[in-house]
Amino acid sequence: EYQTALGGALNDVAAVFAERGEHVARRQCVERAIAAQRRALELDPKSTVARKFLCNHLHNLASALLDSEAPANELDEANRQAITAARQWLQDMPDDPQRQHVLGVCLRTQALTLHRRNDLAAARESGAEAVKQLNNAYQADPHGEAYVIELAKARLFVAELLERLQSPDAEAAFRDWMLVARQWAELAADPIPWEGKSASRRASAA
Secondary structure (H helix, E strand, O other): OHHHHHHHHHHHHHHHHHHHOOHHHHHHHHHHHHHHHHHHHHHOOOOHHHHHHHHHHHHHHHHHHHHOOOOHHHHHHHHHHHHHHHHHHHHHOOOOHHHHHHHHHHHHHHHHHHHHOOOHHHHHHHHHHHHHHHHHHHHHOOOOHHHHHHHHHHHHHHHHHHHHOOOOOHHHHHHHHHHHHHHHHHHHOOOOOOOOHHHHHHHHHO
């Protein structure tokens, strides 16, 4: 329990460094959090909490590396570890929305990584799987704010990517995004969230 709690505390500190834009300190804290959770799992391999925290920490490392524009090989390995851990956790309870959500978030970060690299075909594939997992979580709990927000982000990412690829599926993807974006706006009591010019036009016209 101590190692699990330590990892959680280090992850919280990393979040503070993230807000400050202190990438090196953020990465160091997340890496220490990962090490703590792995020690916790050595002591108790069946610990659900430690497995959940490890998935979160691994994803946070991938996000930290993406934000700091780390080398491609480091990013790829971080994404691989995060997705692998999330898939393994989901296998134990395939219908659990929390686990579906975690895997979806990891896949979306991988999609963002690939998009920045201009590997649009691979980004589309990861983004589509992210939407699938996040939509599963949302369908199980459509009022969960985290589920709504992450699904909206993933759908928007895919929609804008499809538009960039000049895919005929882009318009349908934007309509799907708008459905959940409106719900996000209602939950947050804010205007419909959007990123990019295409989404801005659609949000203004809604």
